[in-house]
Every structure is written in C-alpha cells, then in structure tokens.
Amino acid sequence: MPIVLLQATLPAANLPFLFAAFTVAWVAFFAYAFFVSRRQQELRKEIAELRRALEQQEPEDAS
Amino acid sequence: MMQILRPVLILVGKDILLEWRSRDLVVSVLVFSLLIVVVFNFALNVTPQRVTVLAPGIIWVTFAFAATLAMNRSFVREMEQGGLAGLLLSPVSRDAIFLGKALGSFLFMLLVEAALLPVFGALLNFSVLSFTLVLTIAMATLGFALVGTLFSAIAVQTRSREIMLPVLFFPVILPVIIAAVEASSASIGSEPGVGLNRWLPLLAIFDALFLVICPWVFAVVVEE
Amino acid sequence: MLGNGIRQNITGYLVVLSGLFMLADLYLIFVVAPTDAVLGHVQRVFYFHVPIAIMSFLAFFLVFLASIAYVVRRDGKWDRLAHSCAEVGVVFVTLALLTGIIWGRPLWNTWWTWEPRLTTTLILWLIYVSYLMIRSYASNQQQAARYSAVVGIVGFVDVPIVYYSVVWWRSIHPSPVVGPFAQANALEPIMLWILLFSMVTFLLLFAYLVAERTALRNSEDRLRGMRLVLRRTGR
Numbered sequence: 001m002p003i004v005l006l007q008a009t010l011p012a013a014n015l016p017f018l019f020a021a022f023t024v025a026w027v028a029f030f031a032y033a034f035f036v037s038r039r040q041q042e043l044r045k046e047i048a049e050l051r052r053a054l055e056q057q058e059p060e061d062a063s
Numbered sequence: 064m065m066q067i068l069r070p071v072l073i074l075v076g077k078d079i080l081l082e083w084r085s086r087d088l089v090v091s092v093l094v095f096s097l098l099i100v101v102v103f104n105f106a107l108n109v110t111p112q113r114v115t116v117l118a119p120g121i122i123w124v125t126f127a128f129a130a131t132l133a134m135n136r137s138f139v140r141e142m143e144q145g146g147l148a149g150l151l152l153s154p155v156s157r158d159a160i161f162l163g164k165a166l167g168s169f170l171f172m173l174l175v176e177a178a179l180l181p182v183f184g185a186l187l188n189f190s191v192l193s194f195t196l197v198l199t200i201a202m203a204t205l206g207f208a209l210v211g212t213l214f215s216a217i218a219v220q221t222r223s224r225e226i227m228l229p230v231l232f233f234p235v236i237l238p239v240i241i242a243a244v245e246a247s248s249a250s251i252g253s254e255p256g257v258g259l260n261r262w263l264p265l266l267a268i269f270d271a272l273f274l275v276i277c278p279w280v281f282a283v284v285v286e287e
Numbered sequence: 288m289l290g291n292g293i294r295q296n297i298t299g300y301l302v303v304l305s306g307l308f309m310l311a312d313l314y315l316i317f318v319v320a321p322t323d324a325v326l327g328h329v330q331r332v333f334y335f336h337v338p339i340a341i342m343s344f345l346a347f348f349l350v351f352l353a354s355i356a357y358v359v360r361r362d363g364k365w366d367r368l369a370h371s372c373a374e375v376g377v378v379f380v381t382l383a384l385l386t387g388i389i390w391g392r393p394l395w396n397t398w399w400t401w402e403p404r405l406t407t408t409l410i411l412w413l414i415y416v417s418y419l420m421i422r423s424y425a426s427n428q429q430q431a432a433r434y435s436a437v438v439g440i441v442g443f444v445d446v447p448i449v450y451y452s453v454v455w456w457r458s459i460h461p462s463p464v465v466g467p468f469a470q471a472n473a474l475e476p477i478m479l480w481i482l483l484f485s486m487v488t489f490l491l492l493f494a495y496l497v498a499e500r501t502a503l504r505n506s507e508d509r510l511r512g513m514r515l516v517l518r519r520t521g522r
Binding site for chain 1: 375385392496510
C-alpha cells in the first residue's frame with residue numbers, strides 16, 4: 001500500500017517542478033542571447049552612422 | 064629586509080599619528096559597534112540561556128562591520144588630501160605601501176577590538192581571558208586587514224565607494240567569519256576546544272595566502 | 288587574432304551547432320532517459336542542472352586565467368575575454384542556483400539548505416556580481432579592466448577556502464536532509480552517457496554565448512573609440 005501511494009502521488013506532484021526548471025533555464029538563455037544580439041545590432045548601426053559622419057568630416061577638414 | 068620594513072613602519076607611524084591627533088575614527092567605530100550590540104540584544108532576544116550560542120556570532124558580525132567602516136575611512140582619508148598620489152610618487156615600493164596600510168588597519172582594529180572585548184564580556188557574560196580567543200581575533204583581524212585594505216583601495220576610486228567595499232569584502236571574507244565564529248565558540252562557548260585544530264589552521268592558511276596575493280595585485284590597483 | 292569575418296562565421300556555426308545539440312539533448316532527456324525509479328520524472332532536471340553548474344565553474348576559471356594574463360601581459364584581449372566569461376558565467380551560475388532550488392524542493396522538502404556546494408555557488412554568484420558591479424562603477428575602461436582583474440583573481444582563489452570552511456561548518460552544525468529522497472542513488476550507465484552529452488551541449492552553448500558577448504564588447508570598444516575621435520575633432 002505505501003508503495004502504491006508513492007507511485008501514485010509523487011511523480012505527478014513533481015511534474016510542475018520539472019516544468020519550472022526547464023522553463024526557467026530556456027527562457028533565461030534565450031533572453032540573454034536575444035538581448036546581446038539586439039544590442040550588437042544597435043551598436044553596429046551606430047558605428048556605421050558614426051563612420052559616415054567621420055567620412056563626411058574629413059573632406060571638410062582637407063578643404 | 065630593512066629596505067621594506069622602514070617605509071612600512073613610517074607609514075604605520077603616520078597613520079597612528081593622524082588618528083591620535085583627531086581620534087574621530089576610533090570614537091565613531093566604537094560607538095557604532097556598541098549600537099550594533101544593543102540592536103542585536105533586542106533583535107535576537109539574548110537571554111542568559113542562549114548567550115553562549117549567540118555571543119560568537121554577535122562578536123564577529125560587529126567586528127566585521129566595524130572593520131568595513133574603518134577600512135573605508137583609511138583610504139578616503141588618503142584621497143581627501145591627495146595623500147595617496149604623494150605616496151605613489153615617493154620612492155617606496157608598492158608592497159611597502161600595501162603592507163603599511165594593512166598593518167595600520169590591523170593595529171587600529173586590534174585596538175578597537177581590545178576596547179570592545181571587555182564590554183562584550185560584561186554584556187554577554189563570558190570570560191575574555193582565553194588564549195585561543197585572543198589568537199583567533201588576531202588571525203581573523205589580519206585576514207580582514209589584508210582583504211579590506213586591497214578592496215578599499217579599489218572601492219575608494221569608484222563611484223559609490225561606500226557600497227562597493229562591503230559588496231566586495233563580505234563574500235571573500237566569509238571563510239574567515241565562519242572560522243572565527245567557530246573558533247570563538249570553541250573558546251568561550253558551551254563546547255570548549257572542539258574544532259580548534261581545524262579553524263585555526265584555516266585562518267592561518269587564509270592569512271598566508273592573502274599575504275602573498277594582496278601585495279601583488281595591489282600594485283595593479285594603484286598604478287596609473 | 289582572427290579576422291572579423293572568420294569570427295562571425297565561427298559564431299554562426301556555434302549557434303547552429305548548439306541548437307542542434309540542444310534539440311538532441313532534449314530528445315535524450317525526455318524520451319531516451321529512463322524515468323528514475325525513486326525520484327520520478329523530476330530527476331530529469333539533473334541533466335540540465337549539473338552541466339549548467341559545471342559550465343559556470345569553467346567560466347570563472349577562465350575569468351581567473353584571463354585576469355592573470357591581463358595583469359601580466361596588459362593586452363586588452365584578455366580583459367575582453369575575462370569580461371565576457373564573467374557575464375556569461377553569472378547567467379550560468381544564476382541558472383544553476385535557480386534550477387538547484389527548484390529541484391531541491393521536491394527532493395529535499397526544502398528550497399534551500401546550507402550545503403557546501405549550494406553555499407559555494409551562492410558565494411560565487413555574489414563574487415561575480417560584484418565583479419560586474421566594479422566594472423560598471425569604475426571611472427574609465429582601463430581602471431575597470433585592472434580592478435575587475437584583481438577581483439577575478441582574488442575571488443577565484445577564495446573559492447576552495449569557502450568550500451572547505453562550509454564543509455567543516457556542516458560537520459559541526461549538521462542539518463540532515465529530511466526529504467523522502469535524501470540519498471542519491473547510483474546512476475545507470477545510460478544516464479551517465481546522457482549527462483555527458485548534455486555537458487557537450489552546454490559547452491557549445493557556453494562557447495556561443497561567450498563568442499557573441501566578446502563580439503558585442505568589441506563593438507562597444509570600437510564605438511567608444513570613435514566617439515573619442517569625434518569629440519577631439521570637435522563634433
């Protein structure tokens with residue numbers, strides 16, 4: 001009887017924990033990778049803009 | 064040997080003289096420590112039955128907070144007068160500067176602890192005349208001084224210097240606090256002598272390790 | 288070092304490779320791995336939790352090595368590596384703590400216990416959060432590099448001492464784990480193989496995140512340099 005009880009209750013009761021652990025790990029990794037790559041894109045765009053600004057400036061300096 | 068010892072002693076002498084003239088730091092650290100003890104008494108309800116269990120923890124939390132307060136001031140004082148820049152320009156090795164500041168903090172903390180210990184003994188009802196307790200305090204305070212001097216040299220240069228020292232200091236110093244609390248329990252608590260053969264060597268290893276590492280990395284901290 | 292294009296290629300390969308490995312890993316964990324006879328399905332967290340924790344230790348070991356290299360060589364590339372590994376390491380160690388807490392609850396009947404490995408992991412988290420804090424509070428980049436290298440060295444040297452002090456502390460203050468599954472049972476060979484595969488998967492994920500973060504750091508540095516030039520030329 002105790003064994004039956006164990007089998008019947010525990011694994012089912014544990015499923016939310018299993019779900020929670022994997023969800024937390026996945027969400028965190030995805031969120032981190034997402035934020036890093038989005039910030040990278042922003043910076044690349046800004047670098048391109050600044051480079052254009054620098055290139056425009058140089059001819060002015062020369063003249 | 065003399066070449067490094069002389070500047071160290073001169074630095075320590077300078078710090079002691081500075082403190083002797085104003086006495087503001089020693090007074091504020093002592094008052095602060097007593098306040099912590101009062102707060103603990105009511106927060107933990109220190110009754111005679113539980114005092115032997117609680118006393119080591121109260122002592123070491125107080126000492127650790129007092130140490131952060133004292134270390135923080137030690138370099139803030141140097142910064143205010145441009146003293147650190149002057150020290151770094153002087154023809155003294157970085158090791159000597161670190162050891163001088165650390166020894167100064169060590170002696171200062173020992174003084175504060177010597178003044179507090181009888182008060183603790185009276186308030187918390189234990190005998191302070193224990194050789195192992197004094198040895199524990201000396202070794203743990205040396206660990207506090209080494210790590211605290213290094214991190215306060217870092218913290219003082221950053222924005223929000225008041226918060227950076229404790230944030231850096233406490234995680235690294237945790238083994239010292241554990242060892243000091245346990246060794247103090249063994250000295251004044253209910254089970255005399257238990258575990259001292261572990262905690263005292265642990266403190267010695269910590270001190271020896273950081274005595275080697277801290278001067279080396281201190282040179283990296285102060286270079287400009 | 289490697290050219291920009293090659294490095295971007297490597298990052299691209301790493302993200303595809305770690306994605307494929309992750310899918311295979313999930314298949315192994317949820318389909319192939321046998322359900323633990325005692326613990327039930329929740330034991331499958333183990334295949335995630337253990338590799339994540341080990342990768343965080345690896346990350347901080349790399350921070351330690353790169354910090355020493357920076358102190359000795361003063362080459363900015365070591366600082367960039369240390370910084371990237373520290374940030375990714377904090378992500379991993381946070382997840383190691385969270386999955387550990389979630390796993391501990393059904394296993395030990397408590398969210399938290401001051402067990403040596405858990406405690407050391409928490410201290411690692413605190414040390415490397417302070418590492419990232421000192422970086423952001425430093426007044427310039429060069430100062431950030433030097434200070435964080437010091438924290439990276441001192442913090443890592445401290446870890447074994449923390450671990451042993453907590454082991455000994457526990458031997459004096461035992462708080463026996465009282466849950467129904469206090470004792471771990473031996474792993475079956477298939478479980479070990481899946482754990483090993485999981486380890487490789489998270490190593491790839493770790494390498495990808497570090498590569499991505501290092502690339503971001505390179506962009507940050509380049510942008511800072513360009514802004515400096517612009518300010519000097521009065522724009």
